[in-house]
Amino acid sequence: MILLLIACATPTCQPPQSAPYVDGIPYLGVHGDAGNSDVIACESASSFSPGWTALEGLAMTQPNTFSPDGSVLYATTSNPEPAGCRVHALDARSGQVLWCRTEAPSVVNSAVEVDRDGALYFTAGDELIALRPDGQERWRLALPHGDPWGLHFTPTGRIATVTSEGVVVLASRDGQVLDTLDIPASWGFVAPEPLELDVDLAALVPPEILADVETVWGPVDQATAKEGFSTFLGAGAFVDNTLGIDAGGDLYIIGGGPDPDTGALVQVRVDGDALSPGWATLTDRGSATSPSIAGDFLVIGDGNSTQALLNPETARGGVKVIDIAACNADVDAEPGLEQCGVAFEERVTRQPLPGSPAIASDGTVYFYEMGLDWSAAPTDRDVVAFGPEGEIWSVALDDDLDWTSVITVTDNHLIGTASHVLPSGESLLGVAFPEVTDDYLVVLDRSTGGLVFRHAVPDDSAATVTIGPDGALYVGVLGMISILSVEDRPDVGLMRFAPI
Numbered sequence: 425m426i427l428l429l430i431a432c433a434t435p436t437c438q439p440p441q442s443a444p445y446v447d448g449i450p451y452l453g454v455h456g457d458a459g460n461s462d463v464i465a466c467e468s469a470s471s472f473s474p475g476w477t478a479l480e481g482l483a484m485t486q487p488n489t490f491s492p493d494g495s496v497l498y499a500t501t502s503n504p505e506p507a508g509c510r511v512h513a514l515d516a517r518s519g520q521v522l523w524c525r526t527e528a529p530s531v532v533n534s535a536v537e538v539d540r541d542g543a544l545y546f547t548a549g550d551e552l553i554a555l556r557p558d559g560q561e562r563w564r565l566a567l568p569h570g571d572p573w574g575l576h577f578t579p580t581g582r583i584a585t586v587t588s589e590g591v592v593v594l595a596s597r598d599g600q601v602l603d604t605l606d607i608p609a610s611w612g613f614v615a616p617e618p619l620e621l622d623v624d625l626a627a628l629v630p631p632e633i634l635a636d637v638e639t640v641w642g643p644v645d646q647a648t649a650k651e652g653f654s655t656f657l658g659a660g661a662f663v664d665n666t667l668g669i670d671a672g673g674d675l676y677i678i679g680g681g682p683d684p685d686t687g688a689l690v691q692v693r694v695d696g697d698a699l700s701p702g703w704a705t706l707t708d709r710g711s712a713t714s715p716s717i718a719g720d721f722l723v724i725g726d727g728n729s730t731q732a733l734l735n736p737e738t739a740r741g742g743v744k745v746i747d748i749a750a751c752n753a754d755v756d757a758e759p760g761l762e763q764c765g766v767a768f769e770e771r772v773t774r775q776p777l778p779g780s781p782a783i784a785s786d787g788t789v790y791f792y793e794m795g796l797d798w799s800a801a802p803t804d805r806d807v808v809a810f811g812p813e814g815e816i817w818s819v820a821l822d823d824d825l826d827w828t829s830v831i832t833v834t835d836n837h838l839i840g841t842a843s844h845v846l847p848s849g850e851s852l853l854g855v856a857f858p859e860v861t862d863d864y865l866v867v868l869d870r871s872t873g874g875l876v877f878r879h880a881v882p883d884d885s886a887a888t889v890t891i892g893p894d895g896a897l898y899v900g901v902l903g904m905i906s907i908l909s910v911e912d913r914p915d916v917g918l919m920r921f922a923p924i
Contacts, residue, residue, distance in 0.1 A: 435895035435923040437466035437834070444539040444581040444597070446492040451890040453537045454486055455780055456832065458576040458669040459717035462782035462790075462888065468834040469895055469923030470867070470876050476519030477882075479512060480917040483640050484900030486535040486574065487888040488918065491542060491557065494893035496522065498536035498544060499900065499918055502529070504642040511536065511546065513559060516892060519920060523559040529642070534574040534666075539581075539597060547572040547585060552595060563599035567591070569606070574666040578694065579673045586677050590615075590662035592692050594699055605692055605699040607677060608662060615662040616709065617684040628852055636907045636914050665780075668715040668722070670748060674702065676715040678724055681706055689715055689724055689746070691764070703751055703764040708742065713777055719785035720749040721767075725777030741776030743791050743810075744769040745783070770810045774800060779830045779886065782838075787811050790838060792827035796855045798847045800826065807831070807838065807873055819873035825864070828884040828905060832891065837876060838868040839897065841885040848910040858909040865889065865899055865921060882915035895923035 438448040445452050450464045457463075482501035489498050497516045503509060509524030510531050528549035536546045543562065544555040550571050554562040570589035578584050582602065583595040590607035607613060629637075637644050663679035670676070673694045681688035687709055691702030707726035716723045727741035747767040750756040757765025768787075774795035781791035788811045793804070800806075805818040806827045821827065821842055829840040841863060848859035863884045867877035883903035890898045899921065903914035 435467070435469040436893060437464065437468065437891050437895050438893045439465035442579065444577050446490075446538060446540050449490050449492065449494060449538075449893055451487060451489060451892070453489060453535045453576060454574050454666045455668075455714060455716060455830065455888065456487075458578070459671075460666065460668040460714045460780060461716055461718040461784070462780065462831060463718060463784050463833045464891055466834055466891070468837045468839065468867070468891060468897075470837075471924040472865070472867075472877060472879065472897055472921035473924055474879060475896070475920040475922050477920075478514055478519035478521065478918050480915075481640070482510075483532075483902045483914070483916040484885075484887050484918060485532050485902055487890045487900060488898050489536050489538055489890075490516070490892060491538060492540060496557075497892070497898065498538070500527075500531045500534055500536060500546060502532050502641050504639060506642070510548075511559075514918070516894075516896075516920075519918075525555075525559055527553070530571050534572075537575060537577060539577065543597070545575060545583060545597070547574055550587075552583065552585065552593075552599070554597070554599060565595065565599045565601065567593055567601075568604075570661070573663060576667065576669050578669055579671065582697070584667060584669060584675055584694075586663050586667045586675075588661040588663055590677070590679055592667070592675060592677065592699060594694065594697060602697040603699045605701070607690055607692075608680065610701045611682075611688070611690060611704060613662075613680045613682060613688060614684060615680045616687060630850055630857060630910055632910055633857060633908055636909075640903065640907060640914050640916060665714040668717045670717050670722075671719070675699075676717065676722060678707065678713065678715050685709055687726065689722075689764075691748075691751075703762055705744075705746060705758075705764040705766065707744075713780040716780050716783045717748070718783045719787075720747055721783055721785070721787045722746045722748055723781050723783045723789050725772075725779075725781055725791065727772075727776035741772040741774075742769050743772065743777060743781055743789060745787060745789060745812075768812050770808065770815065773804065782831045782833045784833065788816065790831050790833055792831060792840070794826050794828065797851075798826070798845045798856050798858065806842075807868065809873065817873045819868070821866070822875065825866070827866070828863075829886055830888040832889050833870060834891065836870050838870055838873070839889050839891070840866060841881060841889065841899065842866045843884045843905055845905060850910065855908065858905055858912070860911045861905050861909055863906070865897065879921070881919060882917075883912075897921040897923075
């Protein structure tokens, strides 16, 4: 009887969390936690059944999060209507929308973070915003120097964010700015090389694709097309990623560097409520990845830039791991406390990394390879695990699939989406427009990379697949590849898969 009850028990995922985050809630914000590790400390189920679909027609670039009891989930989305809802609260069991709010379109860059009191925090436009659990506004705080890129809570319960111009902000949860630090001014750094083209990008995109973009995001003109491509390439803005926070409370931001062709990861030290410059690590041009931190290890993917697409033969993509403790003690590969050296790294075999790698506290890194020219052979590696001693395993997915989302790592699995892409023969700036795609939720074995589960989903998910306290998976469907497809039409929204 005991064995039967164990076998029939519903899988759950309720890891301990430190304040001000909610204890027992597995997925806390962008990339899973304040360190952006994408590692969730629980075992996930090996099989799932599809449940509800919600927020249809609205795309998600960031993951959903949860209320303190897990019964409500929160999501930020696109909306082509200027006055349409972009922040949503849904019943986790049914998918019913409980309330929604209109916020600036850039809210899609921020997940909603929730503290132990159930208060909600996110960024939109040039503001930090706090809501009550019922969606009513508590406060909003305008920030100088660009739009903030999401937020995380520090171990002392403060809010930390960074703006597109590289200004770091530390604020209290009652809406008061405690300190700021200007990265370009502190280090003498400049923004990445901008996208310089004297052509109308919108006029060069196939009309079917332009119509899809407008269906999901709203009207597109020359300026917005250029801005969209620049953001996609990490070009122009000084910062276009969410910051990461280590266990001691120090902050890490990736962005511009000493010249337009060189990027940098910087450490910002936090002493009480005061910010000060720490060390820096230079990167190869730009990055599309937030810094990911677990224990003393931090990983970045670098080399993603305008030139990486325009001249792929010059791309120098790599996945680099830093030993934070070694850099703090100045026993790393770079002499001087101002510079931090790379502890170990893995070069990529396709284009530079399109999304943040995941990292475990022992330094094991999990990342995926994908090229927007869709030229990889079926036997080329798609997902890789490596550590201080080099590659641990790599796999080529069956049926010529390409991994297409950030990876969520549980105690036993790697979870995300994968797509089979049939190129159309049309391209723009190194991006090959697909003709059609077939898309799947995919679960791999964490120790081997072997396939555990696969199920069709309407479109791809560049954002992270989240896991709820009840063990269910939530797929925020962005449809980036389908939007770029000549024959496919986007079918975006949020899907729930119940554990079996």
